[in-house]
Amino acid sequence: MNKPGFVYFMANRKHGVIYTGSTSNLINRTYQHRNGLIEGFTREHGCKLLVWFEAHDDLDEARLKELQIKKWKRDWKVRRIEGDNPDWRDLWFEIVK
Known part of the structure; x- marks a missing residue:
């Protein structure tokens, strides 16, 4: 049986630095990023x-x-974010509900 996974973007602010990552546990990995772990x-x-x-x-x-996304131009990443999340709000509170 395959293990599910996630691709995600972390940012420091709207239109700021964007980090691309993947993980099998989005809640745990996001917590680690949020707390500088x-x-x-x-x-x-x-x-x-x-x-x-x-x-x-x-x-x-x-x-x-x-790996594919890491080859994208920044504008493409911004469009992907803003297509679902135009205000760049923190989705942390949506995944920990």
């Missing part, structure tokens, strides 16, 4: 807002999509 890019740039995510039936599919 993961060393690296998101902690250095203050990316604490979950602004977009996409669920996949298989973690490998999510990882493949992450």
Whole structure:
């Protein structure tokens, strides 16, 4: 049986820095980013807002999509975010309901 996965964008503010990642546990990973528990890019740039995510039936599919998205131009990422979340609101409270 395949493990489900997620592709997601974290940002530091509207139209700010965007980080692309994938995970099998979106709540846990978002919590880690929000609280600066993961060393690296998101902690250095203050990316604490979950602004977009996409669920996949298989973690490998999510990882493949992450790699594809990382090749995208920034404008494409912004359009993807604003297509679902035009105000760049933090989706954290929607996933922990």
